[in-house]
Amino acid sequence: MTVVPIDHATRACPDSMNSVLGKVRSILEAFTADDDSLSLADVVRRSGVAKATVHRLSQELVAWGLLERAGCNYRLGLRLFEIGQRVHRQRILREVAQPYMEDLLLATRETIHFAIHDGLDVVYLEKILPHRG
Template identity: 40%
Template sequence: MTTANTDRAGATPGGASRSGVLERSFAILNAFRPSDECVQPSELARRAGLSKATGHRIVQEMVILGILEKGDHGVRIGLRMFEIGQLVALHSPLRVAALPFLSDLAATTGGAVHLSVLEGADVVYLEIVNPIKGLSSRTGGRLPAQATAAGWAILAFSPDTVIETIATQVPARRPSPGRMPTAAEIAKVRSQRYAQDPEADREAVEAVAVPVLDPEGYAVAALSLLHPSGTRDLSRFVPALQVAAKGLSRALHHLAMRRLESS
């Protein structure tokens, strides 16, 4: 039996798909980059590993559903996706538990306070309070873990297998900002319980971050503080970040215990 030719996402020339419409639609969404405003359907198809015909067809369906919308120079993420994304944030137990701590830190420090988690080899920002205009980080966005203070804080308190897995992925991501922390740097972060921005010499901001730990001592998230470079000595705020992280850890633990008792 002859196997039909398929594109990388599993779509056959006739439109049938082993991977399914949902997977191909997600590939289109994942093809958007933070700097994109509008992208041509053919370019999205190329990034997603789809044929032009498959990509155009899926994009048209997504426009009809409001997932994407047409712009002057292609298509962009639609308002419906923004609405759905807001629902995810609103119902995230971690975000809800963290908001009071984030607000207090922003008021105390006058800086931008971030809540982030590790997903794959990236940190994903669940919430940003008092954001700095023009900053590369944004709520719902992601950056390579090795390029951020939050990423270093989380990596230092992650299992060795997680660190090793991410380290193997860094060389394949070109251009790859930042660098993986050395064993000595990981030990230092573990000892002082905070990380500084590994990209401070390249960015217009400086950052410090602390891990939010689970009862076993592994990081479930990070709290980070950012200020424009040279405006403040961020190390003076580390104790406040650490107190907030401990408070959030306790709040998450109590929430988990209540859920177990009610189940």
């Protein structure tokens, strides 16, 4: 059995840069939760993909709604969110957690966040705000 090390900067296997999908993955993962938008140069630097390839693939990703143009910059598109909402496991977790979150909201009258740990990241699945008068 061969173990392939994972490059934690891009979360991609080293050989994945040889395929179009590997390059698209690197482009999409160039964006962090702290980024509103990135310039083409930033995407190139973070992804490690050639500038001409990033430009060409980004145009297709914009056409598909996976990326959006923000002036001269790019940002992640709403289509990614729409696709993410289809993840069955996420829906099940939210449905199971919902009554407990509502109980906690009633008890604390504070904002309730539901998140899961994903490696070094946290993925927020739900947020309930209290009604304040």
